[in-house]
Amino acid sequence: MGYPHKSDPKENVVLSEYFGDAGARTYDGWVERGGYKALKTALGMEPNAVTDIVKQSGLRGRGGAGFPTGLKWSFMPKEKTRAHYLCCNADESEPGTFKDREIMRWTPHALIEGCAIGQYAIGAEVCYIYIRGEFTEPIKVMQAALDAAYANGVLGDNAMGSGKKLDMYIHRGAGAYICGEETALMNSIEGRRGNPRIKPPFPAAAGLFGMPTTINNVETLAAVPHIINRGAEWYSGLSLASEKSSGTKLLSVCGNVRKPGNYEVTMGFPLKELIYDLCGGMPEGRTLKAVIPGGSSVPILTREEAEGCILDYEGCVAAGTMLGSGGVIVFDDSVDMVYQIMRLAKFYAHESCAQCTQCREGTAWTVRILERILAGKGTQDDIDLLLDLADQMTGKTICVLSDSCAVPVVSGITKFRDEFDAYISGAREPVLTHG
Amino acid sequence: MQEAAEYQSVFVGAAREKLDDIMSRYPTKRAALLPALWIVQEERDWIPEGAMIEIAELLDITAAQVKGVATFYTMYHKHPVGENFIQVCTTSPCNVCGAENVVKALLKETGCGELGATSPDGKFTITEVECLGACGFATPIMVNDDFLDSVTMETVPEVVARYRDGKATG
Ligand SMILES: Cc1cc2nc3c(=O)[nH]c(=O)nc-3n(C[C@H](O)[C@H](O)[C@H](O)COP(=O)(O)O)c2cc1C
Ligand code: SF4
Ligand code: FES
Numbered sequence: 094m095g096y097p098h099k100s101d102p103k104e105n106v107v108l109s110e111y112f113g114d115a116g117a118r119t120y121d122g123w124v125e126r127g128g129y130k131a132l133k134t135a136l137g138m139e140p141n142a143v144t145d146i147v148k149q150s151g152l153r154g155r156g157g158a159g160f161p162t163g164l165k166w167s168f169m170p171k172e173k174t175r176a177h178y179l180c181c182n183a184d185e186s187e188p189g190t191f192k193d194r195e196i197m198r199w200t201p202h203a204l205i206e207g208c209a210i211g212q213y214a215i216g217a218e219v220c221y222i223y224i225r226g227e228f229t230e231p232i233k234v235m236q237a238a239l240d241a242a243y244a245n246g247v248l249g250d251n252a253m254g255s256g257k258k259l260d261m262y263i264h265r266g267a268g269a270y271i272c273g274e275e276t277a278l279m280n281s282i283e284g285r286r287g288n289p290r291i292k293p294p295f296p297a298a299a300g301l302f303g304m305p306t307t308i309n310n311v312e313t314l315a316a317v318p319h320i321i322n323r324g325a326e327w328y329s330g331l332s333l334a335s336e337k338s339s340g341t342k343l344l345s346v347c348g349n350v351r352k353p354g355n356y357e358v359t360m361g362f363p364l365k366e367l368i369y370d371l372c373g374g375m376p377e378g379r380t381l382k383a384v385i386p387g388g389s390s391v392p393i394l395t396r397e398e399a400e401g402c403i404l405d406y407e408g409c410v411a412a413g414t415m416l417g418s419g420g421v422i423v424f425d426d427s428v429d430m431v432y433q434i435m436r437l438a439k440f441y442a443h444e445s446c447a448q449c450t451q452c453r454e455g456t457a458w459t460v461r462i463l464e465r466i467l468a469g470k471g472t473q474d475d476i477d478l479l480l481d482l483a484d485q486m487t488g489k490t491i492c493v494l495s496d497s498c499a500v501p502v503v504s505g506i507t508k509f510r511d512e513f514d515a516y517i518s519g520a521r522e523p524v525l526t527h528g
Numbered sequence: 529m530q531e532a533a534e535y536q537s538v539f540v541g542a543a544r545e546k547l548d549d550i551m552s553r554y555p556t557k558r559a560a561l562l563p564a565l566w567i568v569q570e571e572r573d574w575i576p577e578g579a580m581i582e583i584a585e586l587l588d589i590t591a592a593q594v595k596g597v598a599t600f601y602t603m604y605h606k607h608p609v610g611e612n613f614i615q616v617c618t619t620s621p622c623n624v625c626g627a628e629n630v631v632k633a634l635l636k637e638t639g640c641g642e643l644g645a646t647s648p649d650g651k652f653t654i655t656e657v658e659c660l661g662a663c664g665f666a667t668p669i670m671v672n673d674d675f676l677d678s679v680t681m682e683t684v685p686e687v688v689a690r691y692r693d694g695k696a697t698g
Contacts, residue, residue, distance in 0.1 A: 185661045188663065424624060
């Protein structure tokens with residue numbers, strides 16, 4: 094549902110059905126609402142059969158990259174000579190994204206159930222749920238739910254009487270966006286700095302503690318119990334446009350809209366309807382200027398592009414952007430695009446782990462040059478410099494944080510060039526004194 | 529070093545039991561490092577050098593390794609902070625919803641004057657922070673461990689008043 098707003102009839106409420114319903118947080122409340130049936134079913138199946146259902150459902154990773162979940166699970170070694178691990182990525186820090194927080198706050202048992210099914214399918218006795226350190230309330234709610242799951246025999250040495258051992262622990266982050274990157278997250282659990290690792294080896298071969306590891310996003314795992322309960326065909330049929338994108342997607346809408354919140358729609362839903370109908374459109378007297386549809390790391394769309402964009406993996410690519418994490422950032426006509434692009438670059442500069450020169454230096458210089466432009470001291474050469482820097486920052490580093498910083502800069506300059514030019518020519522008053 | 533001389537062990541009694549329990553969840557001792565740092569911060573409000581040495585001994589790693597990790601993560605305080613540590617998200621989604629006005633109002637209302645400075649009464653320190661993962665509830669702020677949604681310029685005085693007389697929770 095459009096939490097904190099009432100559900101809209103155009104939504105397709107699956108994961109968010111109980112957002113705002115505190116009764117769903119408790120173990121008993123969750124069981125009353127049909128909880129833990131899917132885990133019971135899964136534990137009665139062959140692990141491979143569980144993976145096959147997830148494969149057939151077409152579920153793709155909701156953490157940003159959209160990688161097919163069942164396929165990822167099938168990469169885990171079948172023979173079990175070593176420990177296997179599942180990591181649940183609850184580091185949610187991509188600007189514009191706030192869906193995993195609501196899943197954990199309102200339906201903690203849905204996530205526990207999804208993790209447990211995933212663990213069983215990949216043969217992992219231990220699952221670590223990595224929650225960003227600032228999420229103090231979700232951590233409390235999740236910990237209480239985990240305690241209840243253990244107390245009721247869902248987890249532990251004999252999970253739901255299956256004879257299987259399933260342990261699950263929360264690992265609290267401590268303020269670092271980069272720990273959402275899967276290999277940085279593993280380092281962080283191991284008690285190290287959150288530096289991403291060079292791949293290969295991929296996590297399924299050598300991940301956490303050097304062991305075969307699968308890592309999935311909160312929303313991905315929370316969808317799994319529904320797929321087990323209602324079948325792969327039901328899930329793969331949830332699609333309004335491309336067959337390659339199935340299921341529902343939680344879209345976190347923020348920025349300049351009347352009703353920001355989390356809206357759950359069937360894949361293929363038009364972005365225009367999301368903004369104008371579900372979210373009530375722009376604030377009084379304003380018009381739409383730009384939209385970033387998938388979290389701050391994906392290209393910015395102009396109003397025209399946004400109004401024609403279909404929200405699924407393929408639709409977003411067709412519009413020149415990506416679905417990413419589903420964090421929809423809306424900018425109205427009062428927004429200074431140059432300033433906001435600087436602010437996004439500043440985010441990446443702050444969050445760079447500083448291992449790669451292109452990223453460490455590139456993000457910092459991008460901010461400095463943008464600040465210079467905002468201080469009225471920029472030149473046309475600075476635009477070329479920014480684009481050249483962006484080029485140097487793309488495809489050359491250990492992880493894609495560096496690329497992500499270049500994305501808003503390049504799409505911003507391409508699509509809102511007049512705003513940059515206005516600062517450079519002096520047609521617009523400087524807004525910064527330093528730079 | 530003076531501080532080391534005065535250092536009182538954190539990991540005794542319940543805190544030690546908590547750490548032992550956490551260590552049992554991982555195949556290596558080192559993996560308990562982030563949780564151990566959290567325990568120190570819960571007990572002492574910041575992470576003194578002595579605690580880093582103590583953790584290093586308990587987890588069989590070097591003090592430099594502990595320091596390297598403690599400094600990587602922004603939520604660990606390497607210095608004592610004001611009684612109420614306020615962090616305001618000013619990343620773009622919140623920025624376009626007036627987050628910078630919330631910062632200004634907080635600086636004025638607490639008397640901090642500028643970011644990073646502690647207010648004359650020692651009660652507040654304010655910093656800007658990157659996305660708190662609650663962008664639809666602009667502007668989210670954290671006061672110590674409390675996460676507050678939807679703070680506006682207008683509600684700032686009420687928020688500050690609530691924390692001025694000690695650490696309120698919620
Ligand atoms: C810099 C960076 C930050 C990321 N942050 C997150 C995050 O906060 N949450 C998340 O689920 N995935 C994040 N990812 C993606 C993960 O690396 C990984 O692809 C994802 O957790 C896999 O889960 P999924 O297949 O279920 O999507 C991030 C990636 C990068 C490069
Ligand atoms: S690209 Fe940036 S964040 Fe990623 S590993 Fe390199 S320096 Fe670290
Ligand atoms: S941008 Fe402020 S919480 Fe995400």
